[in-house]
Amino acid sequence: MRTINDVHLKEQFVTQYTLHNHFPAEIIHAFELHFFEKGEYIYHQDGQIDTFYLLLDGKLQVDYLQSNGHLTVLTFMTPLFTIGDLEMFENWPTRNVQALEDSILFATSTHTMRQYGYDNPRFLRFILHQIVQKLDFASTLLTHVNLSLECRLARYLLSRMERDGAVLHLEHRESLAALLTTSVRHLNRTLKLLSDQHIIEVHYKTLTIKNAQMLTTIAEESLQNRT
Numbered sequence: 001m002r003t004i005n006d007v008h009l010k011e012q013f014v015t016q017y018t019l020h021n022h023f024p025a026e027i028i029h030a031f032e033l034h035f036f037e038k039g040e041y042i043y044h045q046d047g048q049i050d051t052f053y054l055l056l057d058g059k060l061q062v063d064y065l066q067s068n069g070h071l072t073v074l075t076f077m078t079p080l081f082t083i084g085d086l087e088m089f090e091n092w093p094t095r096n097v098q099a100l101e102d103s104i105l106f107a108t109s110t111h112t113m114r115q116y117g118y119d120n121p122r123f124l125r126f127i128l129h130q131i132v133q134k135l136d137f138a139s140t141l142l143t144h145v146n147l148s149l150e151c152r153l154a155r156y157l158l159s160r161m162e163r164d165g166a167v168l169h170l171e172h173r174e175s176l177a178a179l180l181t182t183s184v185r186h187l188n189r190t191l192k193l194l195s196d197q198h199i200i201e202v203h204y205k206t207l208t209i210k211n212a213q214m215l216t217t218i219a220e221e222s223l224q225n226r227t
Contacts, residue, residue, distance in 0.1 A: 001040065004033035004104070013056045013106070017080055022126040026116040031106040042083060042097040042105070049094050052113045053083040058103025061175055064095045073178035075134070076100070076171055078163070082130045088113050100171060149182050149190050154219040156180065157200070157209060166209040170202075 010033055014020065019028060034053070036042060043049060045064050060077035074095060077083075086092045088110050117123040156179075160168050170176060177187045191207075194200045199215055201208040209215060 001042075002035050004035050006033065009033060013104075017056070022122055024116045024120050024123060027108060027112060027123070030108040030112045030116075032108065034105050034107045036099040036103045036105070038099055038101050038103075040099050042099065043094050045094060045096045047094050049084050049087040049092075050110055051084060051107050052088065052110050054106040055079050055081045055083070056104045056106060058105075059100040059171075060103060061098050061100050061171070062095050063098070063175075063178070071178055073175050076175070076179070082127070084110055084113075085127050085130050088117075088127070100175070149180060149186055150193070151219055152180050152182075153187070153190055153194070154215045157207070158212070158215055158219060161209055161212060166212070168207045168209070170205045170207050 010031065013033075014028060031054075033056075036058075042053060042060065055077055056079055058079075060081070060083075061073060062075050062077060063071055063073045065071055077097075083097055083105075087094075117127070157168070171179075173184045173187060177184045180187065191200070191202055194215075195202055197214070199209075199211045199218075201210055
């Protein structure tokens with residue numbers, strides 16, 4: 001990690017994401033720009049979180065290693081995801097947070113966040129929105145863990161499309177397979193199946209959704225078959 005001492009870049013991110021609408025001026029003033037190279041860890045499992053991060057550019061992976069050695073991927077983070085929001089209120093077990101690509105984040109101490117954010121309604125609404133998003137994603141994975149991989153993949157791609165559009169940059173197949181609790185081989189077979197049906201088009205790490213309606217039908221039919 002290295003600190004970026006660039007006032008103009010900092011102000012550019014503040015303006016780009018209209019952070020003055022969400023954060024008190026004291027917190028924005030305290031924010032530092034931190035750069036993490038691809039593969040670098042922001043936090044390690046079972047470590048202590050004393051820094052709040054706001055992802056501005058890049059992509060992160062959150063995962064943890066189980067006692068049996070199995071790696072479980074919890075989520076992929078894109079801007080404006082937060083790290084350390086839950087830990088501001090309670091002592092939660094930390095997970096591995098790793099940069100999947102070169103990433104830039106705002107950083108400040110959790111003490112500063114508590115000092116200036118606890119009584120600020122706009123900040124608390126922003127944090128609540130972040131936590132709700134994370135809980136919704138986690139509950140979706142838990143609720144549909146017994147569904148077919150085709151359904152889980154369809155639902156994942158549809159959720160990505162809502163946020164990023166029809167042209168998606170896929171994560172490493174190993175990470176995506178771990179997120180969907182399947183093997184890389186099974187994931188590749190399912191991607192090929194959807195591609196052969198002209199629902200998606202895959203070219204290296206770029207996936208284009210060609211038929212969102214069919215993708216939605218796959219997800220809905222799988223849920224109907226379960227009930």
